[in-house]
Amino acid sequence: MMRISLQPRSNVSLNARIIISIIAALAAFALVAVPVSFAGVSPLTAYWLMFKGSFGSMFAFSETLTRATPLILTGLAAAIAFRAKLWNIGAEGQLYAGALAAIGVGSGLLSLPAPLLIPAVVLAGIVAGGLLMVIPALLKLRFGADEVVVTLLLNFIVILFVQMLIEGPIKDPLALGWPQSVPLVDAAAFPKLFARMRVHGGLILGLVAALALWIVISKTVLGFEIRAVGQNKAAARFAGVPVNATMLKVALISGGLAGLAGVSEVAGVKGYLSADLSPGFGYSGIVVAMLAGLHPLGVVLAALFVAAVFVGADSMSRATGVSNYLADLVVALSLLCVLVGGFFLRFRLKFERAAVPVQMGE
Amino acid sequence: MMQSKGQAEKGSVVLSLENITKRFGSLVANDDLSLSLNRGEILALLGENGAGKTTLMNILFGHYVPEEGTICVADDAGVLHELPKGSPSAALDAGVGMVHQHFTLAENLTGFDNIVLGTESLWQVWRSRAALRGRIEAIMQESGLTVDLDVKTAQLSVGEKQRIEILKALYRDVRVLILDEPTAVLTPQEADGLFVVLRRLAAKGLGVIFISHKLGEVLAVSHRIAVLRGGKKAGELITADADKRAIADMMVGRAVPPLQRNPSQVGSIILEFDRVSLKRGSMRQSLNDVSFAVKAGEIVGLAGVSGNGQSAIAALISGLETVDTGSVRLYGEPMKTNDPRALVAAGVARMPEDRQHDGVVGSMSVAENIAIEDLHSKEFQTAGFINRKAMRERADHGIKAYDIRCQGPDAQARLLSGGNIQKLILARVLERSPKVILANQPTRGLDIGAQSEVHQRILAARDRGAGVLLISEDLDELFALSDRLLVVHTGEVTDAGAVEGLDRGSVGMMMAGHSAHAAGEGRI
Ligand SMILES: Nc1ncnc2c1ncn2[C@@H]1O[C@H](COP(=O)(O)OP(=O)(O)OP(=O)(O)O)[C@@H](O)[C@H]1O
Ligand SMILES: [Mg+2]
Numbered sequence: 065m066m067r068i069s070l071q072p073r074s075n076v077s078l079n080a081r082i083i084i085s086i087i088a089a090l091a092a093f094a095l096v097a098v099p100v101s102f103a104g105v106s107p108l109t110a111y112w113l114m115f116k117g118s119f120g121s122m123f124a125f126s127e128t129l130t131r132a133t134p135l136i137l138t139g140l141a142a143a144i145a146f147r148a149k150l151w152n153i154g155a156e157g158q159l160y161a162g163a164l165a166a167i168g169v170g171s172g173l174l175s176l177p178a179p180l181l182i183p184a185v186v187l188a189g190i191v192a193g194g195l196l197m198v199i200p201a202l203l204k205l206r207f208g209a210d211e212v213v214v215t216l217l218l219n220f221i222v223i224l225f226v227q228m229l230i231e232g233p234i235k236d237p238l239a240l241g242w243p244q245s246v247p248l249v250d251a252a253a254f255p256k257l258f259a260r261m262r263v264h265g266g267l268i269l270g271l272v273a274a275l276a277l278w279i280v281i282s283k284t285v286l287g288f289e290i291r292a293v294g295q296n297k298a299a300a301r302f303a304g305v306p307v308n309a310t311m312l313k314v315a316l317i318s319g320g321l322a323g324l325a326g327v328s329e330v331a332g333v334k335g336y337l338s339a340d341l342s343p344g345f346g347y348s349g350i351v352v353a354m355l356a357g358l359h360p361l362g363v364v365l366a367a368l369f370v371a372a373v374f375v376g377a378d379s380m381s382r383a384t385g386v387s388n389y390l391a392d393l394v395v396a397l398s399l400l401c402v403l404v405g406g407f408f409l410r411f412r413l414k415f416e417r418a419a420v421p422v423q424m425g426e
Numbered sequence: 427m428m429q430s431k432g433q434a435e436k437g438s439v440v441l442s443l444e445n446i447t448k449r450f451g452s453l454v455a456n457d458d459l460s461l462s463l464n465r466g467e468i469l470a471l472l473g474e475n476g477a478g479k480t481t482l483m484n485i486l487f488g489h490y491v492p493e494e495g496t497i498c499v500a501d502d503a504g505v506l507h508e509l510p511k512g513s514p515s516a517a518l519d520a521g522v523g524m525v526h527q528h529f530t531l532a533e534n535l536t537g538f539d540n541i542v543l544g545t546e547s548l549w550q551v552w553r554s555r556a557a558l559r560g561r562i563e564a565i566m567q568e569s570g571l572t573v574d575l576d577v578k579t580a581q582l583s584v585g586e587k588q589r590i591e592i593l594k595a596l597y598r599d600v601r602v603l604i605l606d607e608p609t610a611v612l613t614p615q616e617a618d619g620l621f622v623v624l625r626r627l628a629a630k631g632l633g634v635i636f637i638s639h640k641l642g643e644v645l646a647v648s649h650r651i652a653v654l655r656g657g658k659k660a661g662e663l664i665t666a667d668a669d670k671r672a673i674a675d676m677m678v679g680r681a682v683p684p685l686q687r688n689p690s691q692v693g694s695i696i697l698e699f700d701r702v703s704l705k706r707g708s709m710r711q712s713l714n715d716v717s718f719a720v721k722a723g724e725i726v727g728l729a730g731v732s733g734n735g736q737s738a739i740a741a742l743i744s745g746l747e748t749v750d751t752g753s754v755r756l757y758g759e760p761m762k763t764n765d766p767r768a769l770v771a772a773g774v775a776r777m778p779e780d781r782q783h784d785g786v787v788g789s790m791s792v793a794e795n796i797a798i799e800d801l802h803s804k805e806f807q808t809a810g811f812i813n814r815k816a817m818r819e820r821a822d823h824g825i826k827a828y829d830i831r832c833q834g835p836d837a838q839a840r841l842l843s844g845g846n847i848q849k850l851i852l853a854r855v856l857e858r859s860p861k862v863i864l865a866n867q868p869t870r871g872l873d874i875g876a877q878s879e880v881h882q883r884i885l886a887a888r889d890r891g892a893g894v895l896l897i898s899e900d901l902d903e904l905f906a907l908s909d910r911l912l913v914v915h916t917g918e919v920t921d922a923g924a925v926e927g928l929d930r931g932s933v934g935m936m937m938a939g940h941s942a943h944a945a946g947e948g949r950i
Contacts, residue, residue: 285807292798296787302744302778303798304767 081357082177084409088401089369094129095401096394103386110380110390117379118372124379126261130333132364132371133263134159134342136270137325138349139356139363140277145197146358147281147319150293150311152197154215155322157222160337161196162189162323163330164226167234167245167337170252170330178251185252186269186327193323194220194316199316205308219346236336245337254332266328271364273321278360290314320368322346351399357406370395438504440633441466441486441522441602444719446495448481450841453833455481457494457657463602463633465500467623470644470665471637471678473654474873475845476831479526479637482654483604487524488514499602523595527606528589528782528842533580537590538562540579541597565596568630570623574930583733586615592623603627605636607844609643610871613732613899621647639845639873641670653677678875685881688889690909693722696757696893697743697862700921702752704738713738714917715752720862720893725884727908727925729935735917736866736897739777743895744776756862770799775860777851779867779897780845785851790838792827792832793821795839796854824853829876856883863887863894869903881907893939901930914940 092386097107118128138155165188174184191310200214227243229235234245254265281287292300301307329341352370356362377391441463441738448456455478463469471479484490486497486770491512499520510512510516517524542558559575566572571727573582573589574916582590586609605624609617624634624647637911643652644665653660653676661676674682704713713735720726730736741747742754745766754761762768769776778784785793797806797817804818806813821835830847832842839847848871863882869877884907888894889946898904904911911922913936922936924927 198675262622284810284814285801285812286810288794288798288801288812292787295789296783298784299778299787300798302746302766302776302784304745304770305798305801306767 080409083406085402088405089398091401092394092397093421095397105384105386105421110386113380113383114376118376124262126377128372129263129267131375132367133266133270134325134345135348135352135367135371136274136364137321138345139367140273140360141318141321142350142353143358143363144277145314146353148290148314151212152215152312152318153212154218155349157219158193158196158319158322159326159342159346160222160226162193162326163337163341165192166330167326170245170248172249179252185331189323189327190320194320197319198239201312206313230337246330247336252331253376264332266332274360274364314324351395354399355402429861433667437562438465440500442498443746444496446485446492448485448490448492458661461652463635463805465631465633466628468628468634468648470648470651471635472651473875476843477654478657479654480606480843483606487522488512488517518598521601522601523598523600523606525591525595525608529591531579531587531590536578537573538575538578540590541594570626584611602633607637607871610637619892671763674874682874682878685906687885691723695719696722698755702749702754704750711738712917716919718912718919719838720895722891722893723888724909725888725894725907727904727911728895728914729904729911730914732899734914739865740779740866742896746822751927773861775855775863777855777864777866777868781847781851786839788846791836792839792850793817793835795850796821796824818864824857828853835899845873845876861892863892865894865896867898915939
């Protein structure tokens with residue numbers, strides 16, 4: 065008789081983690097092949113069309129990068145918070161808060177030249193997102209309120225608040241009745257990176273943020289303290305790490321990054337604020353961070369992957385008529401596969417024969 | 427052949443480990459080890475910190491998979507069966523029970539639920555608590571282990587939690603019970619209680635392996651002693667023929683030097699508690715009008731049965747608590763309470779009582795854990811950027827000076843053996859020539875060689891002019907190191923005076939709550 069047992073592995077190399085992530089993504093595509101076949105399209109054709117739709121041309125690639133930009137930022141927001149075991153589920157709300165602040169500062173309130181106005185808009189968005197995340201962090205530190213619940217519910221409050229504003233005080237009178245805000249002035253708009261392409265300066269901000277966050281986490285005292293607090297709060301406190309201050313800094317950085325994502329969407333893509341600014345970038349950021357194993361540079365790759373799946377699925381769906389919900393399926397299954405993969409990183413499966421009696425000497 | 431039907435007779439082999447080898451990378455934690463255990467036998471497993479004791483027991487219980495070797499456990503008839511490797515459930519089925527040094531109880535469940543947890547089918551719709559309870563009560567009766575089953579585990583003392591752990595193992599009908607340093611966290615009284623239980627269980631045929639660094643209790647309770655050294659078996663002794671020296675020689679390979687003790691050069695007061703009171707939820711954390719002082723150049727021992735207020739005193743000096751009334755003064759100034767970093771900066775060395783929980787961040791490296799208190803010093807950072815090279819150098823030095831057995835400065839702290847984690851903490855706090863030392867159970871879990879080294883270091887710090895508050899449950903340690911003794915009982919501290927004029931009997935009486943005067947009369 066065979067029996068299967070799990071054996072813990074003592075150490076896990078970075079290579080193994082990258083390989084597992086790639087295998088997980090491939091496994092997700094293999095699984096999604098089943099529903100695609102049922103939809104009457106050959107999976108290989110569908111995947112080829114997806115690939116072409118996301119990387120097949122300069123234009124397609126630009127679209128993928130445009131979609132990846134907010135995901136990098138919200139992915140970083142989740143990654144840093146989760147490192148400190150601060151469960152920020154509120155990146156969606158912080159994104160809207162950042163976008164709102166960008167409109168507040170950049171729609172005519174300040175009349176500055178672009179080199180000054182853009183930093184002002186960016187800063188306003190970061191501060192708004194950061195402060196919004198400080199509320200649940202303070203409630204957690206002061207009263208032990210569960211930040212998962214508070215950040216999640218804040219999302220609805222912020223989004224409803226934004227909806228109220230764009231139906232009222234900041235509604236654009238020239239928008240033919242559409243509920244959208246007054247537009248950003250031209251000097252506040254992010255420059256495009258290439259002519260006639262949508263990809264914009266927000267991408268550079270995202271890449272810089274990823275690099276900076278990686279440096280902070282791995283090379284600075286603050287990063288050391290964040291890791292210590294996340295991994296053993298009691299020992300960190302005993303050793304004199306300022307646990308509460310560190311948590312608040314993490315909250316500010318995390319919320320600020322999500323707020324920056326909102327600025328980037330308004331100033332880089334839309335030019336105004338509307339209730340459909342984000343198709344759930346805040347929530348997808350959590351998936352991106354998990355796929356990346358909470359590594360800031362991994363977040364860039366994971367965001368690119370998720371963006372490519374969404375952009376590719378849209379294009380494939382237009383060509384074949386297969387629903388683009390497929391993209392959600394691929395991303396969700398990738399996450400599940402990565403989680404399963406993480407399990408196999410920590411444990412090794414072993415098959416062996418069951419116990420047999422041993423003869424003992426007299 | 428041992429094929430007799432029914433119960434195998436006492437004295438037959440119940441467990442045999444053969445040629446076990448386990449490597450972690452280049453480190454050989456167990457090197458071709460063989461060991462056997464008989465029914466009804468208490469086997470003590472001894473060895474230096476990092477000798478491989480816990481590793482061997484983890485292999486036996488299926489947590490680790492050895493590279494080589496076999497494990498056999500006898501069934502009811504006494505026939506040995508090979509155990510599949512790396513399977514705790516197979517080990518449990520075969521009747522191997524383990525009480526880990528760090529408890530594995532669900533704190534939010536009652537003792538009852540913890541004991542039956544995992545033994546019932548998931549598909550069962552309802553259960554008969556009465557029947558299960560009857561069974562547990564029978565086991566309690568038989569073994570002499572009594573504990574309140576209906577209290578949430580979080581509210582129990584360490585000794586009670588351990589009783590639950592043992593009951594949990596017995597409930598699963600074990601043939602072999604493994605206890606990894608069970609007495610390290612027990613008061614001497616609780617330890618004596620445990621030994622009574624172990625003897626009774628052994629008399630009923632259970633095989634017991636227990637790991638300890640305390641030679642006195644090993645000699646008192648075991649039948650046989652096996653000694654590990656550097657992953658190999660250094661030898662076995664029948665307890666009746668053994669004495670402390672013989673065991674120590676076998677463990678360390680050399681004689682442990684006796685303590686060098688110079689007369690103390692007492693200076694001015696550096697740490698003072700002035701009518702400190704503190705009330706927290708449980709009695710363990712409360713102090714009632716406590717006053718005492720520690721002078722430079724002296725070691726003040728704090729004797730007491732654990733849970734009488736030691737943790738509150740330690741928490742205050744560690745910067746984790748604030749007084750309700752009264753004051754704590756450091757070098758004559760009011761001490762900044764509730765601020766560990768300020769205390770570190772002021773030259774206070776603090777050892778945490780629970781090293782796993784408060785001492786190290788397990789997933790960070792040895793170097794990071796040694797540097798963590800000093801993170802903001804010029805040595806380890808420039809403009810907020812960490813200086814890894816300096817951290818590694820400090821760690822290299824600490825590893826050598828304190829003989830921390832690990833794979834190097836970059837090894838994760840959680841992979842160190844229990845005693846080596848303690849050495850890491852000592853390297854962290856003692857290396858910076860502190861002026862005040864809170865030595866909280868400084869040698870808990872250390873082997874005898876390391877113990878004497880730590881004692882020597884504490885004495886050296888005192889000779890250098892540091893004031894030491896030594897909290898310990900070990901009267902031998904208190905008497906060997908202290909210049910003066912305090913006794914704490916139910917949150918009140920009495921000064922017992924210079925150690926020279928004291929005897930253990932009277933200190934014991936004071937620990938039990940008798941006044942110094944009465945205790946003094948008891949001496950005559
Ligand atoms: N998972 C692991 N990975 C790497 N090294 C390990 C691992 N587990 C244990 N070790 C190393 O193996 C050696 C033996 O450790 P073990 O815990 O068995 O010692 P021990 O005899 O129980 O010591 P102590 O008395 O201090 O508890 C130590 O050097 C330890 O650092
Ligand atoms: Mg051990």
